[in-house]
Amino acid sequence: MTTNMTTPGYVRPVRQDILAEVERELRDFLAAERKRWTAVDARAGTLLDAVTDLIEAGGKRIRPAFCVTGYLAAGGDPDRAERVVAAAAAMELLHACALIHDDVMDEADRRRGAPTVHVRHARRHQENGWRGEAHRFGESVAILAGDLALIYSDRFMARAAGDAALWAELRAELIVGQFMDVQAAADPTADEQLCRWIAVTKSGRYTIERPLVMGAGLAGRTDLTAAFGRYGAAVGEAFQLRDDLIDAFGAGPDATGKPAGLDFEQHKMTLLMTLAVRHDPRIRDLQAGGADAARLRALLVETGTRAEIEAHIGRLTDQGCRALDDAPLDPAWRAELAAMARQVAFRDR
Structure with a gap:
């Protein structure tokens, strides 16, 4: 491939070609794994299907x-993109x-847009009239399916021969950040600084920075x-x-593929909610007490929290783009990284 790397129209097509290869790799690998394990017992395919269905x-x-x-912007060869x-x-x-x-x-x-793994397999348990608790069976399948996806992710990263320390740190950040998210839902005293750390660690770093x-x-x-x-x-x-x-204002599963208001239902002290409490301390008690989502949404608007968050998102996006001004890119x-920043920051699902 000899396309001029400085041509703006070049960047997205070459990335899309590589991402299409990622899709093929995932599809072929999971199909091969399913074939491998169903040769042992046909029922083993159920676990592979739980991972495959989510990916597909x-x-x-x-x-x-x-x-x-990151690879292409750093000058990586698109014709040698296997890693x-x-x-x-x-x-x-x-x-x-x-x-x-x-x-x-x-x-x-x-x-x-589909039932979650644990819900789907709890229903399967019920429909077949199997022994034991249906919800426990569904959760067990989901835990094992998630573990299998984690193992497979390690296999792919071993093939990539990437930075092993960075990969370990990424996974540790995700897990510890997720634990702190669970902790913050149970204990609503989490402060703004901690909530910001949770947001960046369990989501921001493993979504953007580390990749x-x-x-x-x-x-x-x-x-x-x-x-x-x-x-x-x-x-x-x-x-x-x-x-x-x-989560707070989305149109729900028809538009986003998942329910709206889950953070409210789980009483999570998200960064959004900690900022809302700064505007109106009543919000903490309302959320902890199980106030309905409509009331909490209204307060987020009335207190100016929604508008403040929107403005802060804009500032963060600009800040991120300025960080690349002097980078040797x-x-x-x-320009493409700036466009990607805007896409993820101002998406609607």
Whole structure:
């Protein structure tokens, strides 16, 4: 491939070609694994299907996109992209693990427009009249499916031969951040600083910063780590704040593929809610006391919290883009990273 790397029209097609290869790798790998395990017992295919169905249901593929962008923006050869393809597949499988487990913890019933893994298999248990508790069976399938996705993500990352320490840190951040999210839901005394740390750690870093840095590292460009870190920290926080707003004000499963208001139902002291409490302390008691979602939404608007969050998302996005001003990047890729920042910060699902 001899396309001029400085041509702005080049950047998206070449990235899409590599991301299409990521999809093929995931599809072929999971199909081969299903064939392998159903040869032992046909019922083993159920576990593979739980992972495959979630992957094939779509999703935004944000983490693979940032990983591949980091590689290409750092000058990685698109004709020798096998390692970044494997790393991007690892990112998506790790995300699948996180979603499957998160749905159990949140007792969510929809994901990507379909029943969540634990709900689907609890129903399967009931329909077959099997022994034991249906909900326990469904949760067990989901825990194991998430674990399997995690193991497969490690296999792909081993093939990528990426930065092992960075991969370990990414996974540890995700898990500890998720634990602190669970803790904050149980103990609503979490302060704004802690909630910001949770948002950045369990979502922002593993969604944007770490995939970008991993991709750049595969291209041999560790000199971009600091700039990508500043960009990823700011845009990652904007990403999570948008997630909070979508949960609070989203149109629900028909538009987003998952229920709206789950954070309210779980009494989570998200960053959005800590900022709301700053405006009106009554919100903490209303949320902890199980106030209905409509009342909480109204207060978020009345107190100016929603408007403040929107403005803050804009500032964070600008801050992230400015972090790349002096980075040694091709202008076309700098512009593309700015466009990606806006896409994730101002999305509606």
